[in-house]
Amino acid sequence: MHTTFMPSAAADVLCAHCGLPVPEGLLEVDAEQQFCCSGCHTAFGILHAHGLDSYYGFAERREAPVRASGRSYDEFDHPAFANLYVTALPNGLSRTELYLEGVHCASCVWLVERVPLLVPGVLRAELDVRRSLAVVEWDIATVPLSRIAQSLDTLGYPPHPFRGVARADMRKREDRAMLVRIGIAGAIAINVMLAALALYAGELNTMDASFTRFFRWVSFAITVPAFIWPGRVFFTGAWASWRTRALHMDLPIAIALAAGFVRGAMNTVTDSGPIYFDGLALLIFALLVGRFLQQRGQRMAVDAAEELHAIAPSTARIVDNDLVRDIPSEALLPGMLLDVRAGESFPADGVVIRGHSSVNAALLTGESRSTSVSVGQMVFAGTLNVESPLRVQVEQAGETSRIAKLMRQVEDSAKRRAPIVQTANRMAGIFTAVVLLAAATTFVIKSQLSAAHALDDAIALLIVTCPCALALATPLAITVAVGRAARRGMLIKGGDALELLATPGIIVLDKTGTITEGRTALAAWHGPDWVKPLVLALEDGSSHPLADGFRRAWSGFPMATVSASRHFAGGGLEGTVDGHIVRIGSPRFVRESTISIDESMERVMNDLDRTLTPVHIGIDGVLVAIAGLGDRVRDDALDSLQQLRGRGWRTVMLSGDAQDVVASVGRALAFEAQDSIGAVSPEGKLAFVERLKATSGRTVVMVGDGVNDAAAIAAAHVGIGVHGGAEACLATADVYLTRPGLGALVELTEGSRRTLRVIRRNIALSIGYNLIGASLAVFGLLTPLIAAILMPTSSITVVLGSWYSTTFARSTTTESVS
Incomplete structure (x- = not known):
């Protein structure tokens, strides 16, 4: 096949597969179809060979070149992968769920679901385009899963194992069942209210007795x-309360519902007295809605084992007899040899046996600066290899790795956490006992005078004091507050966090990524501007964090021309840029080739902030510039910390960074000297938080963003994960701040204080209502009918009070949810 270059006028030729313009260098003379890349050429050939040309009849189809990765996907055939992601079906079949990249329209669904025609042995392939989730069933004896994955990859849909399937399905079933209950309860309440409306109208206009009887039935x-299914949850809870001899708020609710229903049924049969059914049906609906909202608000915690997979890579590249192949990280064993390339995370703990590089361990240790590693030194799972390829011998993998041990500490801390009982729940036992005792006493005393009036007064007491308002007082206020906080970029997992944050205590803050921006930035520059394009050009192809700091600082500068460049591990870069020999890197590295250093540069070297990483720039043997790179303190940090201190909070900075760096930042942000603590390991952070909890007698709040903070966050009374934090940290946190900066932390504490005030007011209103209603019922001044009408009053008051109260600001901001 002859390939030649065509003139630029032919650039309008479109790819036969994806429809994008074909580069001039790929145009083929006299070819019927032209392709923009080899991936599209391969995909077109596969479809054409299998008679699937109708794919090209879709008006909307893939408009991106096919970038096949060329992976073997051998790890998909490993027994460890099968144990995690494959379900065995009858007759020797298997099923798995794969997340596919590049899915976006109906043509993708059509193409993926034709995989059984492309790969013999595949029985079914179904694609959920919204979730990019493909369900594949195949005969494992006929075709391995890796072959199916290769076919999907060749078509432009690289597959990945889908995690969290069981949890997602379970939650979907639970939500669907609860919504069906609420829907049925709502429909019943509406229809019962219509019948009640007819009865109330009939009382005013003297309805015929036969019609009255009809509407009652x-x-x-x-x-x-409504009692058989939607309302059954309250009777189930009441039965459990009775069996465990622990008074629960479901018990008086169930008794009130049962008493009202039994009395209403008796009055329906005898055709006398009130029937209460409208109030009972409405009560069941309102309580179910409140329970559903509370349940949804507590659904944000994630299993620590899942987060272990999110931190460490899911696959590892091992070297076996000089052959490199991929296997699942779960299949790694001590003694295996890993090949870890620049820019990749380590899948296990191990010892470097070949190579020299730098490692970014900020996720695990909190150290903002990369550290050099060489032969004989340890590296840990989840940390990032920055500069050069390394060969690492596995020492600990999976559950025995350092990161897995941290995850177990997170889980243990979460289990040890003392449950914060809501204000309403603290009163539930006493309230329930008092209501039941008052109703029984009313019935016993008044039955000596009139049994019928005694039962009516007791039922009126149970109905009017039904603790629906007390049951809704806390969850409604919390739900409204949590919703408004979410719109302000503060995701709160439970009401206990709001209650604890309402009272000033001790806030422990991680430095890297919390107080600072968590990324390398150019903080100091001493040199002429003409040097900047040369530095930028040489650093442009580097993956080192320091290079990223230069690129962000000088993104608008023109790019010079690099004719040659070389990377020196642990030293820096050297290259020829616009005819100049440029050397950038550590002071020692640049001095090796520097002929001249003038006095001004000597002064800069002596005066440069010791908390910054010095980068020297030598051009043609002369030291012409010095840069200082470091982790910038957030713009709002000082003001936010001062506001917290002014409201009674003690602030402590706890970091894995070097003590001199932490002390310097602490002085700039007005921390007390003893409250700026550096060089602390993840285990040390956990111990520090637990010691504060045991000795301070105050609420301890931990704020952080890394895996190194996760155990301390779980151990604290309240754990807060900040914007950009690691998944494990966010999963264990009680609150996640999606807005960068510490301003959201100030707003969170103030909003929590206001929310607790609303909860207390709601509880006071509901108790006051119940006391007044109970007094009227006990003295016979309240009939069951009036009690049923008044019953929703307290709930409506609580709902309106929660909605219109000022907890968190109503308005959204452009910074809200990221």
Whole structure:
């Protein structure tokens, strides 16, 4: 096949597969179809060979070149992969769920679901385009899963194992069941209210007795299903309360519902007295809605084992008899030899046996500066290899690695955490006992005078003091506050965090990524501007964090021309840029080739902030510039910390960074000297937080963003993960701040204080209502009918009070949810 270059006028030729313009260098003379890349050529050939040309009839289809990775996907055939992601089906079949990259329209669905025609042995392939999730069933004896994965990759849909399937399905089923209950309860309540409306209208206009009887029986018949299914959850809870001899708020609710229903049924049969069915049906609906909202607000915690997979890579590249192949990280064993390239994370703990590089361990240790590693030194799973390829011998993998041990400490801390009982729950036992005792006493005393009036007064007491308002007082206020906080970029997992944050205590803050921006930035520059394009050109191809700091600082500068460059591990870069020999790197590295250093540069070297990483720039043998790179303190840090201190909070900075760096930042942000603590390991952070909890007698809040903070966050009374934090840190945190900076932390503490005030007011209103209603019922001044009408009043008051109260600001901001 002859390939030649065509003139630029032919650039309008479009790729036969993806429809994008074909580069001039890939145009083929006299070819019927032209392709923009080899991937599209291969995909077109596969479809054409299998008679699937109708794919090209879709009006909307893939508009991106096929970038096949060329991976073997051998790890998909490993037994460890099968144990994690493959389900065995009858008749020797298997099923798995794969996340596919590049899915976006109906043509993708059509193409993926034709995989059984492309790969013999595949029985079914179904694609959920919204979730990019493909379900594949195949005969494992006919074709390995790796072959199926290769076919998907060749078509432009690189597959990945899908995690969290069981949890997602379980939560979907639970939500669907609860929503069905709420829907049925709501429909029943509406219909019962319509029948009740007819009865109320009939009382005013003297309805015929036969019609009155008819509507009473209709109300009874419609209400029965509400008790059989939607309302059954309250009776189940009451039965569990009775069996465990622990008074629960479901018990008086169930007794009130049962008493009202039984009395209403008796009055329906005898055709006398009130029937209460409208109030009961509405109560079941309102309580189910409140329970659903509370349940949804507590659904943000993630299993620590899942987060272990998110931190460490899911696959590892091992060297076996000089052959490099991929296997699942779960299959790694001590003694295996790993090949870890620049820019990749280490999948296990191990010892470097070949190579020299630098490692970014900020995720694990909090150290903002990369550290050099060489032969004989340890590296840890989850940390990042920055500069050069390394060969690492596995020492600890999976559950025995350092990161896995940290995850177990996180889990243990979460289990040891003392449960914060809500204000309403603290009163539930006493309230329930008092209501039941008052109702029984009313019935016993008044039954000596009139049994019928005694039962009506007791039922009126149970109905009017039904603790629905008390049950809704806390979750409604919390739900409204959590919703408004979320719109302000503060995701709160539970009401206990709001209650604890309402009272000033001790806030322990990680430095890297919390107080600082968590990334390398150019903080000092001493040199002429004409040097900057040369530095930028040489650093442009580097993956080192320091190079990223230069690129961000000088993104608008023109790019010079690099004719040659070389990287020196642990030293820096050297290259020819616009005819100049440029050397950038550590002071020692640049001095090796520097002929001249003038006095001004000597002064800069002596005066440069010791917390910054010095980078020297030599051009043609002369030291012409010195840069200082470091982790910038957030712009709002000082003001936010001062506001917290002014409200009674003690602030402590706890970091894995060097003590001199932490002390310098602490002085700039007005920390007390003893509260700026550096060189602390993840285990040390956990011990520090637990010691504060045991000795301070105050609420201890831990704020951080890394895996090194996760155990301390779980151990604290309240753990807060900040914007950009590691998944494990965020999973264990009680609150996640999606807005960068510490301003959201100030708003969180103030909003929590206001929320607790609203909760206390709601509880006071509901108790006051119940006391007044109970007094009227006990003295016979309240009939069951009036009690049923008044019953929702306290709940409505609580709902309106929670909604219109100022907890967190209502308005959204452009900074809110990232």
